[in-house]
Amino acid sequence: IEAIRNTVEQVKLLDRFSNKSTTGTLHLTATHLIFVESNILHHHIASVEKLSLTTSGCPLLIQCRNFRVVHFVVPRERDCHDVYSSLLRLLRPVSYDELYAFSYNPKQNEQQRDEGWQLIDLGAEFERMGVPCDQWQLTDVNRDYKVCETYPRDLYVPITASKPIIVGSSKFRSKGRFPVLTYFYQERKAAVCRCSQPLSGFSARCLEDEHMLQAISKANHNNRYVYVMDTRPKLNALANRAAGKGYENEDNYSNIRFQFVGIENIHVMRSSLQKLLEVVGTRSLSVMDYLVGLENSGWLRHIKAIVDAAIFLTKAVTVEGASVLVHCSDGWDRTAQVCSLGALLMDPYYRTIKGFMVLIEKDWISFGHKFADRCDQLDGDPKEVSPIFTQFLECVWQLTEQFPQAFQFSEWFLIQIHEHIHSCQFGNFLGNSQRQREELQLKERTYSLWDHLLSEQQLYLNPVYSPSFAETHPVLEPSTQPWNFKFWRNMYHQFDRSMHPRQSILKNTVMLKENSKELESTVRELQAVIYLCKTYLLLSWSYILSLYTLPVHSVHPGKAQEDTPVGSGEERTVEGSSATENGYGEIKGSFGSKSEPAIVSLEFGVARMTC
Amino acid sequence: MEFAELIKTPRVDGVVLHRPFLPTVEGTLCLTGHHLILSSRQDNTEELWLLHSNIDAIEKRFIGSLGTIIVKCKDLRIIQLDIPGMEECLNIASSIEALSTLDSVSLMYPFFYRPMFEVIEDGWHLFSPEEAFKDLESMTDEWRLSEVNKDFTVCPSYPSLVTVPKDIDDDTLCKAAAFRHGGRFPVLSYYHKKNGMVMMRAGQPLTGTNGRRCKEDEKLINATLRAGKRGYIIDTRTIAVAQQAKARGGGFEQEANYPQWRRIHKAIERSNILQESLIKLVEACNDQSNSMDRWLSKLEASNWQSHVKEILTTACLAAQCIDRSGASVLVHGTEGTDSTLQVTSLAQIILEPACRTIRGFQALVEREWLQAGHPFQQRCAQSAYSNGKPRSEAPVFLLFLDCVWQILRQFPCSFQFNEHFLITLFEHAYASQFGTFLGNSAAESRVKLKLSRKTVSLWSWVNRPQELERFVNPLYEPNSLVIWPSVAPQSLLLWEGVFLRWNRSTKFLDEAYEEMVHIIEYNKELQNKVNSLRRQLAQLETEDSPLQTP
Numbered sequence A: 001i002e003a004i005r006n007t008v009e010q011v012k013l014l015d016r017f018s019n020k021s022t023t024g025t026l027h028l029t030a031t032h033l034i035f036v037e038s039n040i041l042h043h044h045i046a047s048v049e050k051l052s053l054t055t056s057g058c059p060l061l062i063q064c065r066n067f068r069v070v071h072f073v074v075p076r077e078r079d080c081h082d083v084y085s086s087l088l089r090l091l092r093p094v095s096y097d098e099l100y101a102f103s104y105n106p107k108q109n110e111q112q113r114d115e116g117w118q119l120i121d122l123g124a125e126f127e128r129m130g131v132p133c134d135q136w137q138l139t140d141v142n143r144d145y146k147v148c149e150t151y152p153r154d155l156y157v158p159i160t161a162s163k164p165i166i167v168g169s170s171k172f173r174s175k176g177r178f179p180v181l182t183y184f185y186q187e188r189k190a191a192v193c194r195c196s197q198p199l200s201g202f203s204a205r206c207l208e209d210e211h212m213l214q215a216i217s218k219a220n221h222n223n224r225y226v227y228v229m230d231t232r233p234k235l236n237a238l239a240n241r242a243a244g245k246g247y248e249n250e251d252n253y254s255n256i257r258f259q260f261v262g263i264e265n266i267h268v269m270r271s272s273l274q275k276l277l278e279v280v281g282t283r284s285l286s287v288m289d290y291l292v293g294l295e296n297s298g299w300l301r302h303i304k305a306i307v308d309a310a311i312f313l314t315k316a317v318t319v320e321g322a323s324v325l326v327h328c329s330d331g332w333d334r335t336a337q338v339c340s341l342g343a344l345l346m347d348p349y350y351r352t353i354k355g356f357m358v359l360i361e362k363d364w365i366s367f368g369h370k371f372a373d374r375c376d377q378l379d380g381d382p383k384e385v386s387p388i389f390t391q392f393l394e395c396v397w398q399l400t401e402q403f404p405q406a407f408q409f410s411e412w413f414l415i416q417i418h419e420h421i422h423s424c425q426f427g428n429f430l431g432n433s434q435r436q437r438e439e440l441q442l443k444e445r446t447y448s449l450w451d452h453l454l455s456e457q458q459l460y461l462n463p464v465y466s467p468s469f470a471e472t473h474p475v476l477e478p479s480t481q482p483w484n485f486k487f488w489r490n491m492y493h494q495f496d497r498s499m500h501p502r503q504s505i506l507k508n509t510v511m512l513k514e515n516s517k518e519l520e521s522t523v524r525e526l527q528a529v530i531y532l533c534k535t536y537l538l539l540s541w542s543y544i545l546s547l548y549t550l551p552v553h554s555v556h557p558g559k560a561q562e563d564t565p566v567g568s569g570e571e572r573t574v575e576g577s578s579a580t581e582n583g584y585g586e587i588k589g590s591f592g593s594k595s596e597p598a599i600v601s602l603e604f605g606v607a608r609m610t611c
Numbered sequence B: 001m002e003f004a005e006l007i008k009t010p011r012v013d014g015v016v017l018h019r020p021f022l023p024t025v026e027g028t029l030c031l032t033g034h035h036l037i038l039s040s041r042q043d044n045t046e047e048l049w050l051l052h053s054n055i056d057a058i059e060k061r062f063i064g065s066l067g068t069i070i071v072k073c074k075d076l077r078i079i080q081l082d083i084p085g086m087e088e089c090l091n092i093a094s095s096i097e098a099l100s101t102l103d104s105v106s107l108m109y110p111f112f113y114r115p116m117f118e119v120i121e122d123g124w125h126l127f128s129p130e131e132a133f134k135d136l137e138s139m140t141d142e143w144r145l146s147e148v149n150k151d152f153t154v155c156p157s158y159p160s161l162v163t164v165p166k167d168i169d170d171d172t173l174c175k176a177a178a179f180r181h182g183g184r185f186p187v188l189s190y191y192h193k194k195n196g197m198v199m200m201r202a203g204q205p206l207t208g209t210n211g212r213r214c215k216e217d218e219k220l221i222n223a224t225l226r227a228g229k230r231g232y233i234i235d236t237r238t239i240a241v242a243q244q245a246k247a248r249g250g251g252f253e254q255e256a257n258y259p260q261w262r263r264i265h266k267a268i269e270r271s272n273i274l275q276e277s278l279i280k281l282v283e284a285c286n287d288q289s290n291s292m293d294r295w296l297s298k299l300e301a302s303n304w305q306s307h308v309k310e311i312l313t314t315a316c317l318a319a320q321c322i323d324r325s326g327a328s329v330l331v332h333g334t335e336g337t338d339s340t341l342q343v344t345s346l347a348q349i350i351l352e353p354a355c356r357t358i359r360g361f362q363a364l365v366e367r368e369w370l371q372a373g374h375p376f377q378q379r380c381a382q383s384a385y386s387n388g389k390p391r392s393e394a395p396v397f398l399l400f401l402d403c404v405w406q407i408l409r410q411f412p413c414s415f416q417f418n419e420h421f422l423i424t425l426f427e428h429a430y431a432s433q434f435g436t437f438l439g440n441s442a443a444e445s446r447v448k449l450k451l452s453r454k455t456v457s458l459w460s461w462v463n464r465p466q467e468l469e470r471f472v473n474p475l476y477e478p479n480s481l482v483i484w485p486s487v488a489p490q491s492l493l494l495w496e497g498v499f500l501r502w503n504r505s506t507k508f509l510d511e512a513y514e515e516m517v518h519i520i521e522y523n524k525e526l527q528n529k530v531n532s533l534r535r536q537l538a539q540l541e542t543e544d545s546p547l548q549t550p
Helices: A077-090 A110-118 A122-129 A163-171 A207-218 A234-242 A266-280 A287-297 A299-318 A334-346 A353-366 A388-402 A411-423 A434-439 A449-455 A505-535 A541-547 A589-595 A602-610 B086-100 B129-137 B170-178 B215-222 B239-247 B271-286 B292-302 B304-323 B339-351 B358-370 B396-410 B419-430 B442-448 B458-462 B465-471 B507-542
Strands: A007-014 A021-028 A032-035 A038-041 A045-050 A058-064 A069-074 A136-139 A155-158 A180-185 A190-195 A226-230 A256-260 A323-327 B011-019 B022-031 B035-039 B048-051 B055-063 B066-073 B078-084 B143-146 B162-165 B187-192 B197-201 B231-235 B261-265 B328-332
Touching: A007 A077, A021 A069, A021 A077, A045 A077, A058 A077, A069 A077, A110 A449, A122 A180, A122 A353, A155 A207, A163 A207, A180 A334, A190 A299, A190 A334, A207 A226, A207 A323, A226 A299, A266 A287, A266 A299, A266 A388, A287 A299, A287 B292, A287 B304, A299 A323, A299 A334, A299 A388, A299 B292, A323 A334, A334 A353, A334 A388, A353 A388, A353 A411, A353 A449, A388 A411, A411 A449, A505 B507, B022 B086, B055 B086, B066 B086, B078 B086, B129 B143, B129 B162, B129 B358, B170 B215, B187 B304, B187 B339, B197 B304, B197 B339, B231 B304, B271 B292, B271 B304, B271 B396, B292 B304, B304 B328, B304 B339, B304 B396, B328 B339, B339 B358, B339 B396, B358 B419, B358 B458, B396 B419, B419 B458, B419 B465, B458 B465
Parallel strands: A190 A323, A226 A256, A226 A323, B197 B328, B231 B261, B231 B328
Antiparallel strands: A007 A021, A007 A069, A021 A032, A032 A038, A045 A058, A058 A069, A136 A155, A155 A180, A180 A190, B011 B022, B011 B078, B022 B035, B035 B048, B055 B066, B066 B078, B143 B162, B162 B187, B187 B197
């Protein structure tokens, strides 16, 4: 660390899309790059590039995983090189111990930390779905990660699936990921199960695996048919057959309906996002180049494919009451996307803040989505990196646009979660599997993101959320007309202030709602004081006042203070010069002035009065 | 001519109406001189009342003896009528065709429409040049109101009163008019109070191929500059298009003759290209079978968003010259009645907070579009479903509204009106019971058609408190600043409220909007309550109590 060059002065930050620039001092710490008011976590840095020297200095281009692109100009080349090489050393951690989560300390004691980790209980979640039940049971077959090391310890299987069947089936599936329950649709007793591809090659069969599917079919009395959704394009699945993998042969499995869905693989998705970012990162972009680029990137087509698959799953379960088995190749990318998005469409609980955390914890974290590899947490294979989870968050965002009242959270919640899959500040997303997380002793050594997000959930609330929407629309039926899929500007340009609306409806509505809460209590308190005044008119005014630490100015005669409407003062960020960077970050701050006439707890006053 | 001659079959029973996202209705179809009416004769079912002038095109289909008429409206809606009986269907179709393409303006519905409401404030007299000039006079004395065009002879598309520099006499104006396309000599469009800079608009100068010049024109526009100041001429055409215009007697200002002015060329397309763009866009939006890629490529091919961006960029440039560079601006294209008005009116939205109020916006439309001679009747004769070769139809005003909507989206708290208001203006520009958008110029509408006496103004209706309520933006907080919109393609959106209006259900979006309105109103209610309680408390405090002093 001592070799790190940590302070360079007179550094210029160029705005990506305008000709604006900021000059200031650049600091490097062990975990952050600090410049004026912005901090960049080293873990967020995807690449650092030294561009060729210009007259004003040496340009340094930093691309971040949260889609921030920072363009510094360092006056002296030597300094630039120092910063560059320091960053290179800092941003490629080779072991987990170097990650920020292991040094991050939010000043919580051990008990608070443990409580944070206990917030999400997947056992309770399956109970909420109605599992175990007469058809589904908890199996201890994977207690010690012996059958499948990328699965969690606790797994739910049909009661008729015996241990030999499970073990046999797991041997016939990629990475041992045999069919297990991930969501149970209680109303129709239909199950959503997940697994990896079968090792069928051109003709191989496995009786245990066939029994396993049979058991899933038997567990559903409403509909004997089990849809098997292979989320890959047919061509990819065929190619896998040559490698001794492949897909289920309908002739060998009774009562299955086999279906390809056609979601592309991680490599296609990675390059798609890259293309998208290249296009939208162009300066002075024309509308034509933008739309052509958007189309050529294929990004929105991929997003739509995932949503389409989730809708297919949802219809099979909720309309036909059929159980569905979802897989792709290894069953931790596309399968996770489709299962989690499907559950979100079927179950309003997952559209709440807490429920969404549970959903991510279940379908992504516990079932072994390889966050470490996909998010490039350690210096690893660049071919393993892919924005699979980002796509899931985007699909959810697209749904929030169609169903603005169905979700308890706003898009800032999604963006904040995205921020932390890369930040490595919390333990939740570290590593590739539950087993690895246990080995890393994350629960003892790091903190949980969910605790942190819940503690500031005020920032992420959707002001127009209607809990009753869930009653009238338990199952969401989104439209898949292409125009419903839009470019998510607030995600991919979250740091490019000039792109965004200069006034935000969301922020405004949130502020008004918060303000109303305060006003409600002010009203109650004023009413009580007035009541007391009337009752105790005999007492001197000043005596009453002395009982309540009422700010005198607010009740001073003739000075009845008018509350100015919210937004008339703070919201003057119009010319784009002072738009807040993250939007949500300032909600609280900009409120301070309004909450001023705070009146001290009345219950206390009443108590004193009566005694 | 009697309408009855055109109506071959006035009514047919058993007609089935299909509308997007609404249940089908079976009932009786009636044709009147101005309306197509479908009534189910049941109390609780909505009836269809469609103005013939709202019909853009119709298509007929037959399956056996069941005929189907597809009615495509100028507001972009498509409805289907199943009519039993081939003859009835053919009669209805030809009647609709005849009634929806009446040539004579005086047969239009506004001349027959009698308001069902009491006109409290007559919209025809709300926004006169005299009124606008009074405001100007309170800020500066450098301008005068000229009556040079009182007979509409100097410039047939200008109003009878125009604002010009004080030192320029009517003779000079007449000579300058002779040098400008359509007689549209430079007149004041906007005065920027903050720094006294102005925006003028005109038709192109008629320099022709041999570079004619006109001393009076030069004198006129130089008179708008403060001593030692320079100005910008924004030509909304590319230099190539402007060059070509010379061959037809038009052209642009030569630097040599206008040394104090810098000319900037932009690239706003001409009307026939805009019309084509609209047709393609609407076609793309109506195709329900699009894949993601096809949708994006059709959206791109329509070029609509490019036009939006170009117009907005040009307006921002004009506003920037005025507000940031402290320079005056002269805007023109070819005729000065289309792209010119888009630019001058949008620049005012950006610069002038008053234009962002409901009244102010009406005044802007009145001043910069109706009185400035935008040929509404020609431009809005047909909308996106016209299949014939466009004559002079073009969505110039719709593009302006789209640009306003884009700014509204970016500054959702700075406008007193909401999206619904803009959509309403779009509808009425194309088909209306009101006379406001009839005719092509002040001369035609005021004098020839006597609109103000014979028809009702749209503003008379809009400004009724009952109607106004629907157009108010609940988030509005007056914002006295200049608002600079982002024109990055990522910041520009498809105006779904117009283009997808009939292709998607907006139930959930509408409910969410209602909820937002509710939150805002509840907050206001609480504010009032707190204030009144505070006053009550203050009152109590001052009330003398007999036992106040122990």
